[in-house]
Amino acid sequence: MAYDVYSAECPARAVLDHVGDKWALLVLNRLTQGATRFNALRREISGLSQKVLSQVLKRLERDGLITRQVFATVPVTVEYALTGLGECLTANVGPLLRWAETNMDQIRAAQAEYDRRLAQAA
Numbered sequence: 001m002a003y004d005v006y007s008a009e010c011p012a013r014a015v016l017d018h019v020g021d022k023w024a025l026l027v028l029n030r031l032t033q034g035a036t037r038f039n040a041l042r043r044e045i046s047g048l049s050q051k052v053l054s055q056v057l058k059r060l061e062r063d064g065l066i067t068r069q070v071f072a073t074v075p076v077t078v079e080y081a082l083t084g085l086g087e088c089l090t091a092n093v094g095p096l097l098r099w100a101e102t103n104m105d106q107i108r109a110a111q112a113e114y115d116r117r118l119a120q121a122a
Contacts, residue, residue, distance in 0.1 A: 035081035
């Protein structure tokens with residue numbers, strides 16, 4: 001079956017929504033370093049709440065991008081890791097994150113200039 005992301009009915013749009021989320025991008029990129037426990041992800045990604053992390057992990061698992069492995073310990077230990085499909089995707093995520101970091105000064109300058117022009121027009 002052929003998919004067209006420009007079509008309103010295309011199911012790929014939901015996947016793009018999942019992986020285009022900033023938290024999903026950060027989780028996926030962090031998992032390139034290897035299998036990671038839930039609480040380690042929460043600690044390492046500043047500002048990410050437990051509830052949002054749980055939601056992101058469930059969506060990524062449902063989309064086949066990560067796996068969830070439960071270990072019978074006390075308390076129970078859960079680790080998340082990339083699947084082959086997730087590894088394929090993250091090859092593109094890291095460069096996007098680095099691009100954002102590298103170009104933030106230019107982006108902030110453009111935003112300030114835009115805001116200045118908007119304020120002058122008002």
